[in-house]
Amino acid sequence: MSLERKDEHDHKGWMQERDLTPVESIYLTVLMWLDKRLRIVDYLEILENLYYKVNMQMPKSHTEQYNLDNKFWYWYPLYALGSFSTIAYVVAAVSGALLGFYYSPAAAGASGSPTVAYEQITFIMTDLNLGFFLRSLHRWSAQVMVAAVFLHMLRVYFTGAYKEPRELNWIIGIVLISLTMVFGYTGYLLPWDQLAFWAGQIGVEMALSVPVAGEWAAQLVFGGFTLTQSTLQRMYILHVFFLPFIATTVIAIHIGIVWMQGIAEPH
Ligand code: HEM
Numbered sequence: 001m002s003l004e005r006k007d008e009h010d011h012k013g014w015m016q017e018r019d020l021t022p023v024e025s026i027y028l029t030v031l032m033w034l035d036k037r038l039r040i041v042d043y044l045e046i047l048e049n050l051y052y053k054v055n056m057q058m059p060k061s062h063t064e065q066y067n068l069d070n071k072f073w074y075w076y077p078l079y080a081l082g083s084f085s086t087i088a089y090v091v092a093a094v095s096g097a098l099l100g101f102y103y104s105p106a107a108a109g110a111s112g113s114p115t116v117a118y119e120q121i122t123f124i125m126t127d128l129n130l131g132f133f134l135r136s137l138h139r140w141s142a143q144v145m146v147a148a149v150f151l152h153m154l155r156v157y158f159t160g161a162y163k164e165p166r167e168l169n170w171i172i173g174i175v176l177i178s179l180t181m182v183f184g185y186t187g188y189l190l191p192w193d194q195l196a197f198w199a200g201q202i203g204v205e206m207a208l209s210v211p212v213a214g215e216w217a218a219q220l221v222f223g224g225f226t227l228t229q230s231t232l233q234r235m236y237i238l239h240v241f242f243l244p245f246i247a248t249t250v251i252a253i254h255i256g257i258v259w260m261q262g263i264a265e266p267h
Contacts, residue, residue: 028047078159078261081152086147086251092183093244094139102128106237107192107229116233117192144185149180161264169257176254178248186239192232200227200235 020028034040102124105122106116114122124131153173156162162170185203189196204225207218215225 008051016102028075047212048100050079057156078151078155081148081155083146085148085152088141088148088260089247089251091141092145093248095141096136096187098134099124100240102131103190105190105232106226107232115192118192121191121193125138142187146180146184149177154176159264163264166257166261166264169261172250172254172257176247176250179250183239183247184242184244186235187230189235190239197227204231 031040074089104116104118109115109119113119121135124135126132136190156170156173162173185199189200189203200222204218204222204227208214208225210217218225221234223234
């Protein structure tokens with residue numbers, strides 16, 4: 001009997017021994033068909049091993065570890081702040097992508113009238129169906145994210161979770177809080193209203209105050225020493241293109257490391 005035929009015989013014999021429901025039998029037939037061609041069971045086993053490995057890494061809760069009789073349950077919500085930051089980020093990303101359908105980063109308007117960017121914001125707020133809601137969702141989720149990231153950092157600090165072996169994730173966290181603030185700043189300039197304009201002016205002056213490289217920094221980030229179309233366009237591309245790619249990747253690495261290391265026990 002060839003190896004293949006023996007295999008078939010074994011599978012069939014096994015299937016007949018047990019009373020399979022129709023769903024089970026379809027599942028097994030499909031699995032065997034795929035396994036014969038793609039060795040899918042090997043990969044499922046790898047996934048299964050990974051699943052158990054990851055779960056083994058989950059540390060005991062504080063209550064279990066220190067036999068605390070549930071006295072510390074009220075600290076637990078603070079451990080959700082990282083996830084809360086992630087949720088706020090996703091809401092901001094989705095609402096931002098939708099706002100992108102209506103916004104245009106044009107600093108010029110007809111002479112004497114507001115800029116196109118500002119008029120698009122006015123359109124979103126007053127004429128677009130649920131536009132005011134979409135913009136508020138974006139602004140609020142962004143602000144909630146800033147607050148959540150900051151509080152998450154405090155939680156990590158006060159539980160000593162930044163210590164060995166989690167130093168790398170702390171440093172990645174510093175990058176993330178910086179990216180969050182740059183997201184906030186670039187977004188703040190996009191309506192190109194008075195708040196945006198003067199915040200931009202402060203930014204240019206801060207860049208110019210950097211010793212030696214000041215003028216170069218202002219040129220690079222703001223496209224010059226005064227606020228122009230180049231400034232708005234740079235803020236726009238940073239906000240909707242560079243930062244989303246960079247932040248999403250860094251957040252994925254950050255959470256991937258937490259996944260591998262497990263949550264820290266309090267020190
Ligand atoms: C976009 C910003 C951030 C996101 C989305 C994020 C997400 C997360 C998530 C989901 C966790 C799992 C544990 C938890 O939720 O508390 C975590 C853990 C951690 N985060 Fe963040 N984080 C961010 C910013 C930061 C910052 C600013 C720091 C510090 C400078 C930081 C340092 C850490 C460290 C060290 C851990 C491991 C903590 C432990 O094992 O208990 N993260 N982060």
